[in-house]
Amino acid sequence: MKSNQTTIVDIANELKISKSTVSRALTGHPSVKTETRARVLELAEKLDYQRNMLSISLITNKTKTIGIVLPEFITSFFPQVVVGAQEEAARQGYSVLISQCNESYETEVANSKVMLANRVDGVMVSLTKETLNYDHWKAFIRKGIPVVFFNRVCEEMMVPKVVVNDYDAAFKAVEHLISIGKRRIAHLAGPSSLVITRKRTNGYLDALKKHNIPVDEELIIGYDLTLNKVKMYVKHLVELDNPADALFAVNDPTAIEAIQVLKQLGKRIPEDVAVVGFSDNYGSNFIEPSLTTVAQPVREIGRNAMELLLGLMDKDISEWKPLIRTLDAELIVRNSTVKGS
Amino acid sequence: MKSNQTTIVDIANELKISKSTVSRALTGHPSVKTETRARVLELAEKLDYQRNMLSISLITNKTKTIGIVLPEFITSFFPQVVVGAQEEAARQGYSVLISQCNESYETEVANSKVMLANRVDGVMVSLTKETLNYDHWKAFIRKGIPVVFFNRVCEEMMVPKVVVNDYDAAFKAVEHLISIGKRRIAHLAGPSSLVITRKRTNGYLDALKKHNIPVDEELIIGYDLTLNKVKMYVKHLVELDNPADALFAVNDPTAIEAIQVLKQLGKRIPEDVAVVGFSDNYGSNFIEPSLTTVAQPVREIGRNAMELLLGLMDKDISEWKPLIRTLDAELIVRNSTVKGS
DNA sequence: CTGTTAGCGCCTTCAC
DNA sequence: GTGAAGGCGCTAACAG
Numbered sequence: 001m002k003s004n005q006t007t008i009v010d011i012a013n014e015l016k017i018s019k020s021t022v023s024r025a026l027t028g029h030p031s032v033k034t035e036t037r038a039r040v041l042e043l044a045e046k047l048d049y050q051r052n053m054l055s056i057s058l059i060t061n062k063t064k065t066i067g068i069v070l071p072e073f074i075t076s077f078f079p080q081v082v083v084g085a086q087e088e089a090a091r092q093g094y095s096v097l098i099s100q101c102n103e104s105y106e107t108e109v110a111n112s113k114v115m116l117a118n119r120v121d122g123v124m125v126s127l128t129k130e131t132l133n134y135d136h137w138k139a140f141i142r143k144g145i146p147v148v149f150f151n152r153v154c155e156e157m158m159v160p161k162v163v164v165n166d167y168d169a170a171f172k173a174v175e176h177l178i179s180i181g182k183r184r185i186a187h188l189a190g191p192s193s194l195v196i197t198r199k200r201t202n203g204y205l206d207a208l209k210k211h212n213i214p215v216d217e218e219l220i221i222g223y224d225l226t227l228n229k230v231k232m233y234v235k236h237l238v239e240l241d242n243p244a245d246a247l248f249a250v251n252d253p254t255a256i257e258a259i260q261v262l263k264q265l266g267k268r269i270p271e272d273v274a275v276v277g278f279s280d281n282y283g284s285n286f287i288e289p290s291l292t293t294v295a296q297p298v299r300e301i302g303r304n305a306m307e308l309l310l311g312l313m314d315k316d317i318s319e320w321k322p323l324i325r326t327l328d329a330e331l332i333v334r335n336s337t338v339k340g341s
Numbered sequence: 342m343k344s345n346q347t348t349i350v351d352i353a354n355e356l357k358i359s360k361s362t363v364s365r366a367l368t369g370h371p372s373v374k375t376e377t378r379a380r381v382l383e384l385a386e387k388l389d390y391q392r393n394m395l396s397i398s399l400i401t402n403k404t405k406t407i408g409i410v411l412p413e414f415i416t417s418f419f420p421q422v423v424v425g426a427q428e429e430a431a432r433q434g435y436s437v438l439i440s441q442c443n444e445s446y447e448t449e450v451a452n453s454k455v456m457l458a459n460r461v462d463g464v465m466v467s468l469t470k471e472t473l474n475y476d477h478w479k480a481f482i483r484k485g486i487p488v489v490f491f492n493r494v495c496e497e498m499m500v501p502k503v504v505v506n507d508y509d510a511a512f513k514a515v516e517h518l519i520s521i522g523k524r525r526i527a528h529l530a531g532p533s534s535l536v537i538t539r540k541r542t543n544g545y546l547d548a549l550k551k552h553n554i555p556v557d558e559e560l561i562i563g564y565d566l567t568l569n570k571v572k573m574y575v576k577h578l579v580e581l582d583n584p585a586d587a588l589f590a591v592n593d594p595t596a597i598e599a600i601q602v603l604k605q606l607g608k609r610i611p612e613d614v615a616v617v618g619f620s621d622n623y624g625s626n627f628i629e630p631s632l633t634t635v636a637q638p639v640r641e642i643g644r645n646a647m648e649l650l651l652g653l654m655d656k657d658i659s660e661w662k663p664l665i666r667t668l669d670a671e672l673i674v675r676n677s678t679v680k681g682s
Numbered sequence: 683c684t685g686t687t688a689g690c691g692c693c694t695t696c697a698c
Numbered sequence: 699g700t701g702a703a704g705g706c707g708c709t710a711a712c713a714g
Contacts, residue, residue, distance in 0.1 A: 004485040005460075007707060018685045023709060031683055048480055050457045054404070055707035058395045058690045065459070076623070079420040083441065095455050098439045100424065114436050116391045118406070119346075139389060144345040260627060282417070283624030286601060348691060359701045364693060372699060396691035399706045 006047040015039055026051070057119065065095045066309060067115035067123040069108065071152060073100040075253060076282045077298060078126070081150065084302030085124060092310050094121070103225075105130040112136040120145065122309045124302075127152040129191045129225060146312040146320060150305040155195050158322040160308040162301055164329040166196045169294040170203025170248070172331050173276045176292070177246045178211050180337055182274055186219040186237045186244035188230070188254050197250055200278065204248055219244055230257040238267060246274040246337075252281035255291055259336065275336040289335035296329045347388040356380060367392070398460065406436045407650060408456035408464040410449065412493060414441040416594060417623045418639060419467065422491065425643030426465060433651050435462070444566075446471035453477040461486065463650045465643075468493040470532045470566060487653040487661060491646040496536050499663040501649040503642055505670040507537045510635040511544025511589070513672050514617045517633070518587045519552050521678055523615055527560040527578045527585035529571070529595050538591055541619065545589055560585055571598040579608060587615040587678075593622035596632055600677065616677040630676035637670045 008026070012019045017036065025032045025040035026049075032040075043049075057063040066089055070078045082098060089096050097120055101107040108128050113136075115123055122145060125137065134154050140147045141159065150162040177185050187204045190197030201220070208215055218240060221233050234257075237244040249255035255277030259269060267273050269289050277284060280295035304325050312320055349367070353360045358377065366373045366381035367390075373381075384390075398404040407430055411419045423439060430437050438461055442448040449469050454477075456464055463486055466478060475495050481488050482500065491503040518526050528545045531538030542561070549556055559581060562574050575598075578585040590596035596618030600610060608614050610630050618625060621636035645666050653661055 004483070005457075009707075019707090020686080020709080021684055023707095024684085027709080033683060036683085048484075050454070052399075052460060052707055053458045054395055054399045054460055055690085056709075058393075058399060058692095058707085059709055061690075063395070073420045073424050074417070076415070076417065079414045082439075083414050083443075086440065090451075095438065095459060096440070097436065098423075099427065099437070102424075110431075113391070116346075117394045118436060119393060119395055142345070143389075256627060283627065286597060286624065286628050288629045349693095350691080360691090361693080361702080362700055364691095365700085368693080374699060377699085393691055396706085397693075399691085399708095400693055402706075 005052070006044075006049040007052070008049075010047065011040060011043050011049060014043060061119075062121055063119050064093060065097055065118065065120050066306065067118070067120035068096055068098045069111050069115065069123060069125045070098070070100045071103050071108075071126055071128040075251075075279075077151075077279060077296075080298040081126075081302035081305075084299030084304075085306040086302075087299075088303045088306040088310070094310065101128045103128045103130060105133075109136045112140070116140070116143075116145075121313060122146040122148070124148050124150060124305050124309055125154075126150055127154060127194070129194055132193055141317075144317055146309060148305050148309040148312075150301055152194050152196060160312070160321070160323045160325070162305040162308065162325045162327065163196070164296050164301070164327045166199035166329070167203040167206075169278070169329040169331065170200040171207045172203075173278070173292075173294055174204050174207035174248055175211070176331060176333065176337060177248065177274055177276060178207065178213065180270070180274060182246035183213055184216070184219065184242060184244045185213070185246040185248060187221070188233060188247060188249045188258065189220060189222045190250040191224050192222055200250055216242075225251070225254070227253060227257050230254055231261045234258045234261040235265065238262070238265060238273060244273060246270075246276075248276050250278060252277035252279045252284050252291065252293055255293065255336075256281075256283060256287055259287060259289070259291065270335070270337050270339065277336075280332060285334070289339075292334045292337040293332055294329045295332050297327050300327055346393070347385075347390040348393070349390075351388065352381060352384050352390065355384060402460075403462055404460045405434060406438055406459065406461050407647065408438045408440070408459070408461035410452050410456065410464060410466045411439070411441045412444050412449075412467055412469040416592075416620075418492075418620055418637075421639040422467075422643035422646075425640030425645075426647040427643075428640075429644045429647040429651070435651065442469045444469045444471060446474075450477045453481070457481070457484070457486075462654060463487040463489070465489050465491060465646050465650055466495075467491055468495060468535070470535055473534055482658075485658055487650055489646050489650040489653075491642055493535050493537060500661070501646075501653070501664045501666070503646040503649065503666045503668065504537070505637050505642070505668045507540035507670070508544040508547075510619070510670040510672065511541040512548045513544075514619070514633075514635055515545050515548035515589055516552070517672060517674065517678060518589065518615055518617060519548065519554065521611070521615060523587035524554055525557070525560065525583060525585045526554070526587040526589060528562070529574060529588060529590045529599065530561060530563045531591040532565050533563055541591055557583075566592070566595070568594060568598050571595055572602045575599045575602040576606065579603070579606060579614060585614060587611075587617075589617050591619060593618035593620045593625050593632065593634055596634065596677075597622075597624060597628055600628055600630070600632065611676070611678050611680065618677075621673060626675070630680075633675045633678040634673055635670045636673050638668050641668055 025037040099111040277293035284291040366378040440452040618634035625632040
């Protein structure tokens with residue numbers, strides 16, 4: 001199965017010179033006669049010669065490829081992170097091998113193997129909601145392949161991470177609800193396996209404490225991000241003897257779902273129940289009422305993670321620093337908490 | 342720069358046997374003593390040996406990697422196509438190299454070069470809105486690398502394609518508008534460079550013709566999908582002497598933008614202006630009024646394109662058939678055309 | 683300035 | 699059953 005692609009040998013034969021000279025001319029080595037170089041380049045152009053990265057990778061033991069492993073590809077968050085990451089990668093001459101895991105731990109492990117087999121120079125990872133074991137990522141470190149986490153990070157691994165200040169943002173979001181007079185603030189939390197989720201919950205708890213509002217366990221519901229359960233939870237929360245008058249949702253899809261349910265139940269938003277989300281997803285600005293939420297600098301997250309990762313490329317393992325870059329997330333107040341804002 | 346990854350040589354040295362035997366044991370060659378194989382496999386497991394695909398690719402001239410080149414990554418459409426494509430690829434043991442082009446022709450060309458340099462076994466492509474020259478993709482065919490287009494296809498290249506019946510769906514969408522009594526049906530069309538866009542426009546035109554509604558050029562606006570222009574266009578359309586009473590938008594983001602503008606202008610939807618979109622994007626079901634639109638089998642598009650592509654893998658160029666697979670798209674009627682439906 | 687040699691990690695002959 | 703040798707396309711080191 002011979003390739004149809006032009007090789008250095010083809011050019012060398014055609015020009016009746018040695019392969020090394022062709023190689024040198026192609027790689028811009030100074031010690032090549034200008035005329036020889038010109039002839040090589042011309043023929044290469046004519047034959048549409050394309051360097052075979054495979055052989056180069058085999059020699060240099062670098063593929064100039066970065067793996068990006070994502071938990072899902074459905075919400076607009078991760079694709080946009082990829083855009084930022086890819087921009088930075090391209091700028092530094094790297095390609096990107098992407099895989100998404102459908103929120104499945106098994107798939108995450110399988111995808112990590114693919115990355116290894118393809119000899120990526122590093123990986124940028126956000127964990128699935130199921131992931132509790134990190135051996136597959138620790139293996140990368142052991143093999144000298146840098147790992148950078150973003151968004152859904154692994155706390156126990158001492159590697160660079162890019163996150164947003166989930167705690168602060170959640171704190172502010174809940175303070176905002178308090179400031180508009182809400183006291184029975186419910187929280188639809190994400191799975192406790194995710195650090196970001198726990199941070200958001202902590203922000204919620206501390207905001208209540210600061211304002212001397214008793215924490216009512218009844219108002220806190222942890223769930224697995226399966227949207228079709230939201231209806232049941234929201235119904236439960238507003239039908240309590242002492243019902244919720246506000247909802248802080250772990251993310252926007254949850255909040256959007258909740259708004260729809262509340263409307264079905266005939267509740268006024270924000271008068272009866274105010275709602276705050278997290279992420280400023282597509283649609284959050286045009287759902288009615290528009291959703292108060294926390295905006296994350298999505299592309300910047302991707303760009304920063306890639307930057308940190310590529311920064312480790314030429315360094316020895318001993319120089320890797322578990323730098324944590326925290327980006328600012330910002331509360332955007334819309335109509336789901338403040339009428340006509 | 343030596344790798345930290347275990348190689349066949351490591352195993353051979355450790356076990357004091359030849360590399361070839363190790364290789365045979367690892368690849369499941371029958372002519373290896375059961376005991377030898379067991380020892381090799383055990384050590385490979387212990388050392389977390391991972392085959393180096395690079396060298397195998399170099400030998401077999403196959404990378405088991407498929408390139409996916411997308412025009413953008415912002416709308417939910419393409420990421421979901423990727424999910425379907427990746428599922429099929431994984432099922433057949435292929436990895437996927439993804440790149441998105443920010444709707445830029447230059448970037449598309451650059452990305453195609455990256456795919457070539459990485460020696461992908463094939464590419465799955467959807468064109469940017471700027472792309473009018475296809476030389477970079479024709480080069481793939483010349484080099485014996487199969488190309489399959491989906492969604493935004495290249496008409497002049499005789500390669501497999503996966504599309505939805507844009508014409509039929511547009512036709513039905515416009516007939517639907519006619520059926521609810523609309524006669525001044527405007528069309529916000531996409532750039533004429535895209536085939537899908539032209540097909541949708543043709544469906545629009547023929548539906549009008551079939552129902553003896555005169556085509557008014559004033560009501561047809563072609564634009565470059567830059568959302569911030571929608572406001573101007575919609576305003577223009579409803580302020581005509583003989584204003585539009587319905588709008589068929591080339592895609593959902595456009596339709597959603599239009600709905601927001603119409604509401605700002607105090608128009609009632611659908612009474613004053615009915616709106617139909619295309620694609621059933623995220624958010625189209627919860628914008629108010631909810632958007633009547635054409636739903637595409639997004640994942641299936643990805644799955645089918647990948648299937649067609651992988652089907653060409655072991656075949657000779659002469660056997661490649663320019664098969665066009667057309668999937669059904671379906672009109673979903675919501676409140677932007679029929680109140681309370 | 684240019685040619686020759688060796689080798690990246692693996693698999694595939696060809697021998698024994 | 700196992701070992702030794704050659705080569706995929708390219709670059710780096712060593713000669714001239």
